[in-house]
Amino acid sequence: MAPEPSTSDDFIAVDVYATYPHCNGFLPDGSRMVVGDAERPALHIVDVARGARxxxxxxxPPAGDAIAWFDVALEVPLLAMAWAGQVLTLDLTDAAARPRTVHTGDLDGLVGISPDGSRIAAIEQRGTERTLLVIDVETGRVDDRVSLASHANHVQMSPADPSWIGCAHEGAAAEIADRVWAHHPASAPSGRLLFDQRANADDPAHPLQVGHERWTFHRPGAVLVAYGDGPQTRGVWEAPVDAPARLVSAGARDWHVGISRDGSHIVVDTTGPSDMPGRGWQDAGDRSSIVVIDTGTGERTVVAETRFSQHPFHPHPSFTPDGRAVVHNHIDTTGRRGVALQEVPR
Structure with missing residues (x-):
């Protein structure tokens, strides 16, 4: 059965979910976005203007309990994903398109595609070894292989300069003091720590607990969250590749982060309502706020409230390409779930 169209002022469509927050689900003109099916392994396109089925x-094909995450190129309508041991692409201009296998291997479930759709970054897993691959989409040739020193995932290409590729040292936030990494064939061929969790902490003996980095569109670098369960200074940070990291806006419950394409605004979801006393997961329950942040002033505006459950229904907010609205996974008070859209106040 196909997912239903929206029947409320919040939902674009129900029984679907948005892709992972550091990936892109929008087609280049921004009028439509790709969503995953909440009931079976399938992908759909939905009209962002709401209302259409x-x-x-x-x-x-079935792949156990895997979740279908995907990334759409910013400049061309080409989708990339890892599924059932294959890196696949899908031409979004063809309603009858069949997926094309670009690479086969034991792969992490997230890939990143370059803005022009010519290259895909993926992480291959062989026992305890992890290798960053850069794959030519046209030929399937692996143009670069970089051995990674730790359990790595969350691979993503910089939208501003896809020569830069980010990945994460995976693990419990309280135990990982070198989460955010950047790779570049000339500037960081073996990888470079992008954000120093000790140096940016009030006390270097207690490194910040960080994660959910999202590489930015307007300059090479990433925004990331210092979680509320960790030490000060908590909230959203920006870490450019060519400048010191800075705290953009303090927050005690920030969870996932997205950024507008011009870099002027950031959006976060929260662990518990944003105005609830406490921090991190203290008394968080299953509620979350969607909060827009002005990157110049750090000012915060709550634009929506939602609930969450297990993946893929974390809120995972992101901006529409024009920056005028935010989309996020939404669970309403009746338990209906889907993708919602909220206008951004200016």
Whole structure:
């Protein structure tokens, strides 16, 4: 059964979910976005203007309990994903398109595609070894292989300069003091720590607990969250590749982060309502606020409230390409779930 169209002022469509927050789900003109099916392994396209029934893109073969995450190139309508041991691409201009296998291997579940759709970054897993791959989309040739020193995932290409590729040292936030890494063939061929959790902490003996980094569109670098369960200074940080990191806005409950394409605003979801006393997961329950932040002033504006459950229904907010609205996974008070859109006050 196809997901239903929206029947409320919040939902774009129900029984679907948005892709991972450091990936892109929007087609280049921003009028439509790709969403995952909440009931079976399948992808759909939905009209961001709301109300239209999602259009089936592809039914995927079963792959255990894997979640279908995907990344759409910013400049061309080409989707990339890792599924069932394959890196796949899908031409979004063709309603009858069949997926094309670009690479086969034991792969992490997230990939990143360059803005022009010519290259894909993926992480291959062989036992305890992790290798960063840069794959030519046209030929399937692996143009670069970088051995990673730790359990790494969350791979993403910099939208501003796809020569830069980010990945994460995976693990419990309280135990990982070198989470955010950057790779570049000339500037960081073996990888470089992008954010120093000890140096940016009030006390270097207690490094910040960080994660959910998202590489930025307007300059090479990333925004990331210092979680409320960790030491000060908590909130959203920006870490450019060519400048010192800075705290953009303090927050005690920030969770996932997205940024507008011009870099003027950031959006976060929270662990518990943003105005609840305490920090981190203290008394968080299953509620979350969607909060827009002015990157110049750090001022915060709550634009929506939602609930969350297990993946893929974390809120995972992101901006529409024009920056005028935020989309996020939404669970309403009746338990209906889907993708919602909220206008951003200016």
């Amino acid at each position: 999602p259009e089936l893109l592809i039914d995927l």
